[in-house]
Amino acid sequence: MIENAVLIKQGAEARVYTAPFLTRTAIIKERFPKTYRHPILDNKLTTRRVTQEARCLFKCYRSGVDTPVLYFVDIENNAIYMEFVKGKTLKDLISEMGEWSSSKYEELTTKIGVALAKMHSADVIHGDLTTSNLLLRESNNSLVVIDFGLSYISSLPEDKAVDLYVLEKTFLSTHPNSESMFTSILDIYKNNYKASKDILSKLAEVRLRGRKRSMVG
Numbered sequence: 001m002i003e004n005a006v007l008i009k010q011g012a013e014a015r016v017y018t019a020p021f022l023t024r025t026a027i028i029k030e031r032f033p034k035t036y037r038h039p040i041l042d043n044k045l046t047t048r049r050v051t052q053e054a055r056c057l058f059k060c061y062r063s064g065v066d067t068p069v070l071y072f073v074d075i076e077n078n079a080i081y082m083e084f085v086k087g088k089t090l091k092d093l094i095s096e097m098g099e100w101s102s103s104k105y106e107e108l109t110t111k112i113g114v115a116l117a118k119m120h121s122a123d124v125i126h127g128d129l130t131t132s133n134l135l136l137r138e139s140n141n142s143l144v145v146i147d148f149g150l151s152y153i154s155s156l157p158e159d160k161a162v163d164l165y166v167l168e169k170t171f172l173s174t175h176p177n178s179e180s181m182f183t184s185i186l187d188i189y190k191n192n193y194k195a196s197k198d199i200l201s202k203l204a205e206v207r208l209r210g211r212k213r214s215m216v217g
């Protein structure tokens with residue numbers, strides 16, 4: 001057990017805590033064993049997942065995307081220690097957006113499009129791009145990408161297109177009238193990522209598949 005840790009989320013695969021770490025506050029994400037799996041295999045798979053999350057987080061950070069700073073990986077306890085980022089989620093920001101000026105709106109869509117372009121240029125697929133996993137850092141208004149728990153490395157346009165599709169779906173399902181915002185984000189993404197042409201045509205295919213699937217049920 002981590003000293004003075006406060007549980008903030010109990011998920012299906014991991015517990016997330018805040019706790020003091022040296023002179024700062026850290027987020028600690030601890031994956032726990034799955035009892036239905038053989039313990040040796042389970043530990044191997046969990047450790048692989050923890051390493052992959054830390055690797056993707058760091059790769060993204062190194063490619064110039066603002067992410068929580070990786071403090072420490074505790075392989076023995078399958079835990080990742082990272083910077084606690086104080087800020088608002090994109091989800092909350094969108095619900096406040098009624099009062100926003102067009103320049104503030106443009107600033108935000110630009111930040112998101114640029115961050116996604118940098119992340120995909122580094123071949124990091126986030127795997128769970130939702131408006132809850134994008135934060136605006138309180139100290140400097142920088143756009144921070146969090147939760148690399150389902151992330152992996154891939155250079156395939158299809159994987160990047162699905163990543164964008166997941167974000168598009170959360171936009172359209174949870175934020176009414178946000179289509180234009182997502183369109184602006186895609187424009188910025190395109191202008192900041194030379195290889196985006198194939199990804200955007202794949203996105204059109206993925207959308208079509210999604211639509212067919214929802215029609216069939």
Ligand code: AMP
Pocket residue numbers: 008009011016027029068082083084085086132146147148149
């Ligand atoms: P996760 O399972 O990584 O999505 O974490 C669960 C929740 O903890 C997130 O939805 C955030 O609200 C919060 N959280 C995770 N990582 C951070 C972080 N580095 N800084 C601040 N809050 C975080």
